[in-house]
Amino acid sequence: MADRYDWNNPTSISRTTYTCGHCGNKVGPNLGYYGSVQPGGVQVFIYICPTCNKPTFFDEEKTQLPNVRLGRDVSGITDAGVEKLYNEARDCTATGAHTAAVLLCRKILMNIAVQHGAKEGESFVSYINHLEQSGYVPPNGKEWVDRIRQKGNEANHEIALMTEADAAQIMHFVEMLLRFIYEFPSMVDG
Numbered sequence: 001m002a003d004r005y006d007w008n009n010p011t012s013i014s015r016t017t018y019t020c021g022h023c024g025n026k027v028g029p030n031l032g033y034y035g036s037v038q039p040g041g042v043q044v045f046i047y048i049c050p051t052c053n054k055p056t057f058f059d060e061e062k063t064q065l066p067n068v069r070l071g072r073d074v075s076g077i078t079d080a081g082v083e084k085l086y087n088e089a090r091d092c093t094a095t096g097a098h099t100a101a102v103l104l105c106r107k108i109l110m111n112i113a114v115q116h117g118a119k120e121g122e123s124f125v126s127y128i129n130h131l132e133q134s135g136y137v138p139p140n141g142k143e144w145v146d147r148i149r150q151k152g153n154e155a156n157h158e159i160a161l162m163t164e165a166d167a168a169q170i171m172h173f174v175e176m177l178l179r180f181i182y183e184f185p186s187m188v189d190g
Contacts, residue, residue, distance in 0.1 A: 005053045007031075013045060016058070021066030021094050023052035069094040070101070070171040074178040076186025079115045082108060086178060089171060098167035099155050105174045106152025109145070112136065112181060124149070138180045144173040 015030040032047040032055070042060040049056060057065045070093035077083040089104035106124075113127035114120050116136055128149055131137050137145050151170050155162050162170075 005055075007048055007053075007055075010048055013047070016045070016047060018047070018056065018064060019068045020049040020052060020054070021056060021064065021068050022054040023049060024068065025049070025051045027051055066094045067096070070168055071175045074175060074183050076182040076184075077178060078182060078186075079111065082111050082115065082178070082182075085111060086174065089174070093164075093167050093171060096164075098164055099162040101167040102151050102155040102162045102170050105148055105170045106156065108174055108178075109148060109152075112177075116181075124153075136181050137177075141177070141180070145177065148173050148177075 010031045010033060012030055013032050013034050015028055017026065017028040019026050027049050029047045029050050031050075032045055034043055034045050036043050037060045044060055045058045046055045047058070048054070059065070069090040071086070071090045074083075074086065077086070085104050085108045089101045089108070092098070092101035092104065109131065110124060110127045113130045113136075116131070116134060118127050118130040122130075128145065131145065132142060148170055151162065151166055154160055
């Protein structure tokens with residue numbers, strides 16, 4: 001069982017509804033802490049989730065930290081490195097590190113290819129070709145695997161920063177690829 005956090009002297013504050021970035025539940029707490037940002041005295045809040053008892057900060061622009069992670073859990077991943085990279089990319093999206101999330105998704109493609117027989121140390125294009133030629137890209141999936149590659153290259157080799165929309169699209173494509181390669185086959189095997 002997870003540790004239970006004890007908070008000293010939380011106070012009753014204005015209720016809000018949000019999806020907790022820690023546990024993923026939609027909650028409506030009214031306990032936490034408040035303060036203000038000077039000058040101007042704009043209020044900021046730390047709400048305590050009634051489900052997991054962890055804190056969520058809302059700044060003066062109502063930005064939530066941690067925010068909800070993009071993507072959903074994927075079962076059946078047989079490579080610990082791939083699973084860790086996917087969860088790390090999801091964690092990046094919760095903190096607004098969208099460029100980092102896209103870079104990690106690019107790296108996931110490389111790790112999947114090596115796990116499924118590609119030689120380590122090859123070019124990135126060879127990893128993509130290996131995935132396609134070995135049947136790890138679903139029918140009609142070449143375009144979205146190529147989109148992961150393109151956005152990953154852009155994040156890696158250009159000055160441009162990735163947006164939340166970029167990260168959401170790439171995370172969705174990677175999630176679908178992980179489901180195709182790992183989750184669906186594990187459902188048949190199980």
